[in-house]
Amino acid sequence: MSVRGLLLSWGGLLLITLVVISLASPDAFSTVRAFFITPWSSPWFVGNLLDLFSLYLLTSLGVTMAFVGGTFNLGGEAQMYWGGILASLVLLRFPEGSSPFLSLLLASLVAAGIGALLGSVSGVLKRFYGADELITTFLLSLAVTPIGDYLLSGPLRDPAGNLLATPRFAPERRLPLLLPPSSLNVSLVIAFGMLGIILFFLYRTGWGYRYRIGGASPAFSRYGGNDPAAMILPSLTVSGAFHGLAGFCAVAGTAGLCHQGFSGGIGWTAITVALVARTIPLALVPSALLFAWLKTGSEIAQLQGSLDMDAATLIQALVLLLVTVQIRGDLAERLEKFLKGFPFDRWKRSPGGTTK
Amino acid sequence: MQLLLELGIASTPLFLAALGALVTDCSGTLGIFLEGSVTMGAYLSYVLGVYSGSSWGAIIIPALAGGLVGGALGWFVTVTGANPFVAALAMNMLIGAYVSHSEALLFGSRGVLQDSRFSVLALVRDKTLYTSLSMGFALLTALVLWYALYRTPWGLRLRCSGRSLEAARLKGIRPEGYRISAWAIGSALAAAAGSLITLRLGAFVPGSTTGRGWIALVLVFLGFKKIGGVLVGTFLFSLLERIGFASQARLHIPATILLGLPFFLALMLYTVSQVIQRKQWRHHDRST
Numbered sequence: 001m002s003v004r005g006l007l008l009s010w011g012g013l014l015l016i017t018l019v020v021i022s023l024a025s026p027d028a029f030s031t032v033r034a035f036f037i038t039p040w041s042s043p044w045f046v047g048n049l050l051d052l053f054s055l056y057l058l059t060s061l062g063v064t065m066a067f068v069g070g071t072f073n074l075g076g077e078a079q080m081y082w083g084g085i086l087a088s089l090v091l092l093r094f095p096e097g098s099s100p101f102l103s104l105l106l107a108s109l110v111a112a113g114i115g116a117l118l119g120s121v122s123g124v125l126k127r128f129y130g131a132d133e134l135i136t137t138f139l140l141s142l143a144v145t146p147i148g149d150y151l152l153s154g155p156l157r158d159p160a161g162n163l164l165a166t167p168r169f170a171p172e173r174r175l176p177l178l179l180p181p182s183s184l185n186v187s188l189v190i191a192f193g194m195l196g197i198i199l200f201f202l203y204r205t206g207w208g209y210r211y212r213i214g215g216a217s218p219a220f221s222r223y224g225g226n227d228p229a230a231m232i233l234p235s236l237t238v239s240g241a242f243h244g245l246a247g248f249c250a251v252a253g254t255a256g257l258c259h260q261g262f263s264g265g266i267g268w269t270a271i272t273v274a275l276v277a278r279t280i281p282l283a284l285v286p287s288a289l290l291f292a293w294l295k296t297g298s299e300i301a302q303l304q305g306s307l308d309m310d311a312a313t314l315i316q317a318l319v320l321l322l323v324t325v326q327i328r329g330d331l332a333e334r335l336e337k338f339l340k341g342f343p344f345d346r347w348k349r350s351p352g353g354t355t356k
Numbered sequence: 357m358q359l360l361l362e363l364g365i366a367s368t369p370l371f372l373a374a375l376g377a378l379v380t381d382c383s384g385t386l387g388i389f390l391e392g393s394v395t396m397g398a399y400l401s402y403v404l405g406v407y408s409g410s411s412w413g414a415i416i417i418p419a420l421a422g423g424l425v426g427g428a429l430g431w432f433v434t435v436t437g438a439n440p441f442v443a444a445l446a447m448n449m450l451i452g453a454y455v456s457h458s459e460a461l462l463f464g465s466r467g468v469l470q471d472s473r474f475s476v477l478a479l480v481r482d483k484t485l486y487t488s489l490s491m492g493f494a495l496l497t498a499l500v501l502w503y504a505l506y507r508t509p510w511g512l513r514l515r516c517s518g519r520s521l522e523a524a525r526l527k528g529i530r531p532e533g534y535r536i537s538a539w540a541i542g543s544a545l546a547a548a549a550g551s552l553i554t555l556r557l558g559a560f561v562p563g564s565t566t567g568r569g570w571i572a573l574v575l576v577f578l579g580f581k582k583i584g585g586v587l588v589g590t591f592l593f594s595l596l597e598r599i600g601f602a603s604q605a606r607l608h609i610p611a612t613i614l615l616g617l618p619f620f621l622a623l624m625l626y627t628v629s630q631v632i633q634r635k636q637w638r639h640h641d642r643s644t
Contacts, residue, residue, distance in 0.1 A: 072441065129630040134386060134441065135573055136626070142567050142619035150612040268449070275442060313453045320446035321432075324439035 013276060013290060016318050017311075024314075025307050034304050035297035047182020049296045051254055054191040055246050056288035059270035060277070061194055062115075062242030067279040068202065069235020070215030070228065071126070075137035076243045076267030078145050079118045083111035083247025085148050088156065088258035091169045091251075100172040108190075108248045115244020116237045118144065123236035127229060133236060152260045165259035175253035187249035194242070198281050211235070243267065265313070269295070272316050275323045291316075361487070365556070367594035368490045369549040373572035374579070374586045375494075375501055376545030381576050382505060383538035384518035384531075385440050389429055391569030392448035393422045393543040395562075397550025399455045402560035403462065406471050411479040414555060419548040425451075426543020430536035448569075455562070470559040480558045490552050497545065502583050514538055546572065567619055574626040580633070589625070596621050 017035065025031035039045050059076055066073040073079075087107040094103040121140055125131035149164075158167040175185040202208040211231055214221045218228035246266070251258040273291050277283035298312035373394055380387030397418040405414035429447050433440045459466045479486045505511035517524040517531035518538075524531045546569060553568070554560050575593060579585030600617045603609070 074445075125627055125630070129627065129634055131627060131630045132386065134388065135570065136623060138570055139567075139574070139619045139623040139626070142570070143616040143623060146612050146614070146616035149615075150610050153612065154610065271445070313449065314457075317446050317449035317453055320449060321438070321443055324442045325436040 010276065010286065010290060012322060013294075013315075013319050016322070017294060017315050020311055020315050020318070021301075021307070024311060025301070030304070031301050031307050034301040034307075035294075038300045039293055039296040043179055044182045045296065045300075047179035047184035049292050050179075050188055051183045051185065052295060053289050053292035054187040055250055055254070055266055056270060056273050056292055057191040057284055058187070058194060058246040058249060059243055059266055060273035060284050060288055061191075061198055061281065062239040062246070063270045063274035064277070064279050064281055064284060065198065065242065066235050066239035067274060068212055068215050069231045069238075070218065071123075071133050071232055071235045071239070073119060073122075073137050073236060073239040073243075074134055074271075075118060075122065075141035075240070076270055077263050077265075078141035078148070078267075079115040079240045079243035080247040080250070080263040080267055081145060081148050081261075082118060083115045083244030084251040084258050084262055085151060085156070085247075086114045087111040087248040088166045088169070088251050091173045092156075092166060094173070100170075103173050104175065104252060107252060108245060111244040111248035112241040113244065115247065116241035119236040119238075119240020119243075120233060123233035126236070127232045133232075137236070149260055152258065156258070158257075163257075163259055165257050168257045169252065173252070174256050175249065183254045185249075185253035187253040190245070190249060194245070195281060195284070202281065243270075269316060272320045272323070276319060363591060363594050363598065364491055365487055366598070367590045368494045369552040369556070370568060370572060370575065370594065371494050371587060371590040372497065372552065373546045373549035373568055374575035374590055375497060375583070376542035376549070377569075377572040377576045378579075378581065378583065378586055379501065379505070379514075379538045379545070380542035381581060382511075382515050382518045383535040384521070385535065385539075387539070387542050387546075387569070387573060388441055388444035389426060389447045389539070389543060389569075390546040390572055391567070392444075392451035393426060393546035394550040394553075394565045394568045394572075395448075395455060396425065396451045397422050397547030398554045398565045399458070399550075399560055400547070401551030401554040402469055402474060403458075405474045405477050405480075405555070407473075409473065409477070411477045411555070414477060414479070415548060415551050418551040419544045422547020422550075423540045423544030425547075427536055427540030429543070430539035434532040434536060468559060468561050475558050477555070479555045486555060490556075493548075498583050498587065505583075510534075510537075567622075571618060571622045574622045577629045577633075578625050580629065593618075593621060593625060596625075 018032070021031050021035060022028045039049050059080060062076060062079075063073060087110060090107040090110050091103060094106065118140060119137070122131075122133045122136040125136050126133045152166065153164045156166050158165060161167070175187060178184045178186065178188065200208075202212055210221070210226050211234070213224065214226060214228035214231035215235065221228040247263060250262055250266075255262060269291055273284060273287045276290070277287035294315060295312045298307070298315075301307040301311065373390060376393070377387045377390055380390070400418035400421055401414040404417050405411070408414070425447070429443060432438065433443050456466055459469065463469055463471075474480060479489065505515065513524070513529050514534045514537070516527065517529060517534040521531050524534075549568070549572075550565055553564055557564060571593070575586055575589045578589035578593070579587070597618050600621065601614060604611065604614055
């Protein structure tokens with residue numbers, strides 16, 4: 001995938017945002033300012049934006065791992081939700097006086113584990129029974145989410161609070177904040193660490209090479225003596241694990257508790273982020289940042305009353321609709337001519353995965 | 357008898373949506389957009405019922421709008437080469453955003469909508485009329501669809517396009533046109549299913565349509581892609597769903613957990629259908 005393809009996606013995203021704002025807002029100028037400038041106007045906004053970015057990066061890594069392995073995970077919402085719920089259970093019930101680091105480590109492993117388990121169910125069903133993972137990941141997500149809702153409104157609920165949420169975790173059992181009083185925390189480091197691991201795995205190991213080829217071209221993979229179907233289960237399992245880990249980061253880092261519906265929409269946004277990044281792991285960074293910026297900007301514009309709708313959802317839907325469009329024919333030729341003068345090829349990835 | 361009638365009423369919208377999923381499946385694609393079509397039909401039915409005061413308007417216009425949207429999506433995917441699954445997911449998201457925004461704009465609130473202008477509609481007031489009309493319509497649709505799919509050149513070409521694009525092209529068939537028409541019909545049926553749900557409830561309840569499009573997709577596999585099979589599968593699904601809800605009191609299952617029951621059942625039934633199909637294929641492979 002070329003750099004120009006990525007730039008077209010990101011440019012299209014900004015263009016759609018401007019069009020939606022100018023159509024939906026009575027005062028387009030102040031809305032554009034609230035959307036694009038205000039999120040960077042104070043450390044508090046910047047911290048919150050980067051915190052959201054780290055969640056988008058983790059979940060979109062999960063979506064990308066599924067895509068690269070040749071599968072599609074639509075169950076990210078529930079995997080993240082359950083990751084957060086089980087992480088909360090560990091953080092609340094871990095013996096008092098024990099190492100906070102150990103409790104956080106265990107919580108993150110349990111969260112990733114439940115996400116992986118939920119993903120692997122669909123993996124097993126596809127691998128051994130040919131069940132379409134588009135259907136099974138989504139149905140499983142819808143089936144288990146109400147159980148999570150029940151736990152948070154009943155057995156795990158803080159009886160002293162009015163929220164449908166667990167009690168707050170002890171301060172030492174939360175991920176350290178990086179830019180107080182904003183919610184930015186160590187999740188950002190975790191997300192970049194995971195990105196590094198994935199980049200190393202995919203582009204520097206033989207397993208990663210087989211994983212990529214199995215997903216991109218099953219016939220070629222088979223010709224090379226590999227079994228592309230063997231990638232189905234790992235890809236959905238790893239994808240689920242990333243979503244579960246994001247759930248851990250959301251409760252132990254962002255909120256400091258687990259409330260009902262905390263994952264609302266992040267799993268779906270992650271799919272758009274991954275598609276806009278054309279499933280290139282490194283391109284997830286700017287892509288996730290753009291969407292975090294968009295979401296924060298949309299919320300600020302709504303709070304200021306200059307936008308009476310969830311523009312972020314609308315923009316996301318429009319981007320999703322257009323992101324896989326293949327520009328063909330005359331328009332493609334003209335675009336090619338226009339972009340020819342730019343030195344994109346310098347950064348173009350060679351088939352082996354290294355940069356020129 | 358009463359139980360059978362109740363099951364019939366409950367499964368009619370789902371059966372219609374599943375028929376929509378079957379037509380879409382015949383064109384060789386998974387009708388992921390059906391979820392959005394059901395939601396759109398449910399919402400438009402309420403809006404038209406309130407503003408036009410006509411029961412017919414509350415069914416026919418949402419179905420036509422659904423057909424238009426499904427056809428437009430099919431055309432968009434064909435012309436632009438966009439990924440049909442991603443475009444369908446986007447369509448579901450767009451419809452969700454549109455419904456939420458439009459609710460606030462037209463009715464000043466989001467969520468459940470109830471209005472006396474809707475409650476007085478003939479199909480909302482008269483349960484007997486609703487039952488006979490909805491069930492009759494669903495059965496008639498099934499018959500027409502069976503005839504169209506298995507007894508007309510259009511149906512043959514559609515199924516041929518769905519099985520092998522290349523073979524269809526070699527025979528001089530333009531598969532894209534057949535896909536667009538199948539998506540339009542599928543979406544229209546799903547939208548009609550959504551409007552029946554709203555008319556039965558006498559209100560627009562956003563959660564009432566959640567996941568129905570996905571369950572409809574599963575029912576196609578459960579019915580082994582046959583109209584009769586889909587009918588039996590829908591009935592079986594509704595029966596199991598009812599048993600599950602009825603056991604709530606006896607087993608003391610919390611009501612919140614039961615919200616996931618239809619999807620859990622759908623997943624179970626889908627898995628069973630896939631296992632059976634796998635076994636049939638293996639048996640077929642061995643015997644040939």
